[in-house]
Amino acid sequence: MHLRLTFATLAALIATPALADWQDTLDAARGQTVYWNAWGGDARTNAFIAWVGDRTEALYDVSIEHVRLSDTAEALARVISERAAGRDDDGSVDLIWINGPNFLAMKEQDLLYGPFVADLPNAAYVDLSPGAPATLDFTVPVEGMESPWRLARFVFTHDSARMETPPLSMAGFVDWAAANPGRMTHPDPSNFMGATFLKQALIELAPDPEVLLAPATDARFAEQTAPLWAWYDALRPNLWRGGETFPENESLQQQLLNDGEVDIAMSFDPASTAAAIAQGLLPETARVFVPEGGTIGNVSFVAIPYNAANAEGAQVVANVLLDPEVQARMQNIEVLGSFSVLDPARLDDAARAAFDALPSAPALPTLEELGPTLPEPHASWMTRLTAEWARRYTR
Numbered sequence: 001m002h003l004r005l006t007f008a009t010l011a012a013l014i015a016t017p018a019l020a021d022w023q024d025t026l027d028a029a030r031g032q033t034v035y036w037n038a039w040g041g042d043a044r045t046n047a048f049i050a051w052v053g054d055r056t057e058a059l060y061d062v063s064i065e066h067v068r069l070s071d072t073a074e075a076l077a078r079v080i081s082e083r084a085a086g087r088d089d090d091g092s093v094d095l096i097w098i099n100g101p102n103f104l105a106m107k108e109q110d111l112l113y114g115p116f117v118a119d120l121p122n123a124a125y126v127d128l129s130p131g132a133p134a135t136l137d138f139t140v141p142v143e144g145m146e147s148p149w150r151l152a153r154f155v156f157t158h159d160s161a162r163m164e165t166p167p168l169s170m171a172g173f174v175d176w177a178a179a180n181p182g183r184m185t186h187p188d189p190s191n192f193m194g195a196t197f198l199k200q201a202l203i204e205l206a207p208d209p210e211v212l213l214a215p216a217t218d219a220r221f222a223e224q225t226a227p228l229w230a231w232y233d234a235l236r237p238n239l240w241r242g243g244e245t246f247p248e249n250e251s252l253q254q255q256l257l258n259d260g261e262v263d264i265a266m267s268f269d270p271a272s273t274a275a276a277i278a279q280g281l282l283p284e285t286a287r288v289f290v291p292e293g294g295t296i297g298n299v300s301f302v303a304i305p306y307n308a309a310n311a312e313g314a315q316v317v318a319n320v321l322l323d324p325e326v327q328a329r330m331q332n333i334e335v336l337g338s339f340s341v342l343d344p345a346r347l348d349d350a351a352r353a354a355f356d357a358l359p360s361a362p363a364l365p366t367l368e369e370l371g372p373t374l375p376e377p378h379a380s381w382m383t384r385l386t387a388e389w390a391r392r393y394t395r
Helices: 007-014 023-030 041-061 073-084 102-108 121-125 170-178 192-205 209-213 216-237 250-258 270-279 311-321 324-331 350-358 379-393
Strands: 034-038 063-069 095-100 145-153 155-159 264-267 288-289 295-303
Touching: 007 288, 023 311, 034 041, 034 073, 034 311, 041 063, 041 311, 041 324, 063 073, 073 095, 073 102, 073 250, 095 102, 095 311, 102 295, 102 379, 121 311, 121 324, 145 311, 155 270, 170 216, 192 209, 192 264, 192 295, 192 379, 209 216, 216 311, 216 379, 250 270, 270 288, 295 311, 311 324, 324 350
Parallel strands: 034 063, 034 095
Antiparallel strands: 095 295, 145 295, 155 264, 155 288
């Protein structure tokens, strides 16, 4: 099914001067290869990016080369090196899957192309009103310098056959771990999943969580993280391998859960558990759980470096990612299962019907079951948090 703009939306777009030039962008993009630097650690995401590449090539003669990263900072370092070398044109990075501290660093150093989001026709389907989730990245205003493409929520996974009642709060993990020593762990906080585990606990335990939305200062950091370190000191001795070593990433922790070595895994994708069951990577009894107060959620964005060689093609890819048909495919649990960034109120009947018809699975939570979405702390908190954890707990 091909989903089209409604007449009212189309008329509004034609009347918008910035979007009237979209055909010029399409013409300039024709024949370009977009080097999309994106985390390559998930097979389903990699397959979806490849599918998007096939679609953009068929529709617009724009191809995608997926530059698979283990850490987004790799792309940031490449752009910084190119600027230092005076390579202000014809850069090697055209598009980056980015958010959080990496976006903040690029924005502060004027390494971004744009603003460009308002020029994307499919941005009409996104709520870009001030303060909307798609306009903020870890509390930092996006200001049109990056385009949303998927929603993420932090979740835990457990095997319901082995653990009937998981902890209902981050504080509750201490008592659970004491009663079940060695049965839980978390990825190393140098990995974003391990850092998110710490941030989730920080939000629950901080004396004033509102402070976390502002940049961290020495005084604020010391005051707000004191309960966190006390909590972690109590938790650590009962972690897997005594809290002396940690899985490198979420995939390795999921393998530990599947092997029966630990009872809890974690992810930033609520559909990942259902997907892993379908792939035979987790038992049929695996289920998602979240603390009662909700969990951290954020929007994944794509940004274009200031010196991108194929900025027009990158804009075409960003626009295709916001196509309702593409977003519905992305949300399909049989494809990827990531929640859409589109505003349902802005969709026509055909688009809404496509989302309503998506398949479900026993291990796929509903938005209601996920509870409230907690905002990410300001990016500066994550940077300090991981550095302080390393200082305290590594040799």
